Amino acid sequence: MTTAETVLKKIESTSDRDKKIKSLKAVARLQAPWVEDVLLESLAETTEAVRDFLVQELSEREGLSLALVRKRLLKPPWYARSAALKILGLKKTPESVKIIESVLEDANADVRRSAARSLGEIGGKEVVPMLVRLSKDSNHYVRITAEEALRKVSEVRFS
DSSP: OOOOHHHHHHHHOOOOHHHHHHHHHHHHHHOOTHHHHHHHHGOOOOHHHHHHHHHHHHHTTTTTTTHHHHHHHHOHHHHHHHHHHHHHHTOOOOOOHHHHHHTTTTHHHHHHHHHHHHHHHHOGGGHHHHHHHHHHSSHHHHHHHHHHHHHHHHOOOOO
């Protein structure tokens, strides 16, 4: 068992939310190659407060591996994928757009909605066609979120 797997098992076995966050904060301070893996895998935590801490922590990390974030987007649960998309939106890097584009057809509406929100945060001309596509989604909430994001990134203003 790798160090990352051992640490993840220990964190997962902790039932107290505050202790879990405290453990994750301690892991985040470490300078080990497996730290980002543990933090990204911990996005699968069912407690929203833990995920919120992780989103904030990971979005503020210099040099966060986008390859690891992309890898996280390929795995369940849906709320971990949504959290990973939120991280990409907060990082606002142009490289994130291609990663987000890969989930525009996700089966889960919340993931597609998170993709729209993140694209709206990143902005730029290249996100507009993706947001237009999401504005025609079969899910009402995805459409509304995509339309809001389009208004945010659009240079055209109506008075």
